[in-house]
Amino acid sequence: MRLHRFGQSVWLDYIRRGMLASGDVTRLIAEDGLAGMTTNPAIFEDAITRHHEYDAAITALALEGMGVAAIYETLVEEDVIRAADLLRPTYERTGGHDGYVSLEVTPHLAYDTEATIVEAQRLWRRVARPNLMIKVPATHAGLQAIRRLIALGINVNVTLLFGVARYREVAAAWLAGLEDRLADDAPLAGVASVASFFLSRIDTHVDRMLDHAGDEAARALRGQAAIACARLAYQEYKALTADLRWQMLAAHGVSPQRLLWASTSTKDRAYHDLKYVEALIGPETVNTLTPETLAAYRDHGEPAKRLEEDLDMARALPERLAALGVDLEAASAELEHQGIQKFIGSYDRLHAALGGREMPRAK
Numbered sequence: 001m002r003l004h005r006f007g008q009s010v011w012l013d014y015i016r017r018g019m020l021a022s023g024d025v026t027r028l029i030a031e032d033g034l035a036g037m038t039t040n041p042a043i044f045e046d047a048i049t050r051h052h053e054y055d056a057a058i059t060a061l062a063l064e065g066m067g068v069a070a071i072y073e074t075l076v077e078e079d080v081i082r083a084a085d086l087l088r089p090t091y092e093r094t095g096g097h098d099g100y101v102s103l104e105v106t107p108h109l110a111y112d113t114e115a116t117i118v119e120a121q122r123l124w125r126r127v128a129r130p131n132l133m134i135k136v137p138a139t140h141a142g143l144q145a146i147r148r149l150i151a152l153g154i155n156v157n158v159t160l161l162f163g164v165a166r167y168r169e170v171a172a173a174w175l176a177g178l179e180d181r182l183a184d185d186a187p188l189a190g191v192a193s194v195a196s197f198f199l200s201r202i203d204t205h206v207d208r209m210l211d212h213a214g215d216e217a218a219r220a221l222r223g224q225a226a227i228a229c230a231r232l233a234y235q236e237y238k239a240l241t242a243d244l245r246w247q248m249l250a251a252h253g254v255s256p257q258r259l260l261w262a263s264t265s266t267k268d269r270a271y272h273d274l275k276y277v278e279a280l281i282g283p284e285t286v287n288t289l290t291p292e293t294l295a296a297y298r299d300h301g302e303p304a305k306r307l308e309e310d311l312d313m314a315r316a317l318p319e320r321l322a323a324l325g326v327d328l329e330a331a332s333a334e335l336e337h338q339g340i341q342k343f344i345g346s347y348d349r350l351h352a353a354l355g356g357r358e359m360p361r362a363k
Helices: 002-006 017-022 024-032 041-050 052-063 068-093 113-127 140-151 164-183 199-213 225-242 244-250 291-300 311-323 328-355
Strands: 008-012 100-104 132-137 156-161 193-198 258-262 285-289
Touching: 002 008, 008 024, 008 291, 017 024, 017 052, 017 068, 024 068, 024 291, 041 068, 041 328, 052 068, 068 100, 068 113, 068 328, 100 156, 113 132, 113 140, 132 140, 132 193, 132 328, 140 156, 140 164, 156 164, 156 328, 164 193, 164 225, 164 244, 164 328, 193 199, 193 225, 199 225, 199 328, 225 244, 225 258, 225 311, 225 328, 285 291, 311 328
Parallel strands: 008 285, 100 132, 132 156, 156 193, 193 258, 258 285
Antiparallel strands: none
């Protein structure tokens, strides 16, 4: 995978027990330079309900007397631990720059700061791997949780980001957490974080509103919102890492909170299948790819540093959309709510599927 030549890391937006056991992930690390993996409730719903490779483990755990919640948590943690161990050499070789696996806090806690902090600490202790990242949604409640978790030295993947204004708040929470940790005389080196923008969902949402407008001016702006938001966020990132406040923290050995491009599979068939990959290649970023998008990029991707192209267009786009009745920040808030509800749905369906199975009884 040639993206690393431009300073971008490739993480896999999927996890499944069979891939971990078969050597597929090991091959991706060796041959494609895969440098991390991310998970979420939707990924685990797909992995566990659609593949029989979990059946024996579910039966064994049921025979131990575990209930549905405990079985779910055990399956997820076993997969995350296995993935983290496979990526541990990458983590060591890169000095903690890459090699991470992300595990999501229960989505039902997205609006509860204190419960998120407690759950994140519990997952951190149970997995007990330095290359784990705990995924916390970028809700208002999540912002304070992010600050406190960073202060505790827990790696955080801030998830479900859809807008530049919220990204600024996320970056501020991350910086404040580092400053809190420094004030406690705790080491900053080794505390890692990424901020994950969900891109294709932005275009799907905004395009729908533009289609509703129905005129030529609206149609001309289809498919531009997500990439523009990502490029504007990257300019914010560059300004932040050039600021004296960050430089003082960096002197203590901590790495910056990289931007991570998530939801990079194209949803609209009218768009190129690598739309959210090729347009956002740039240094100090991460792109998470599904297995299908990774295979497509391997087949016909054209690597080039393009993340800072068309910045004037990106800066002008929010105002152009507003003139058509599309408020990007309002769209961001709606997408955040929808994203949380989607993950809650996946989480609950998986628990229901496990609860609906005929389980052997513990003796």
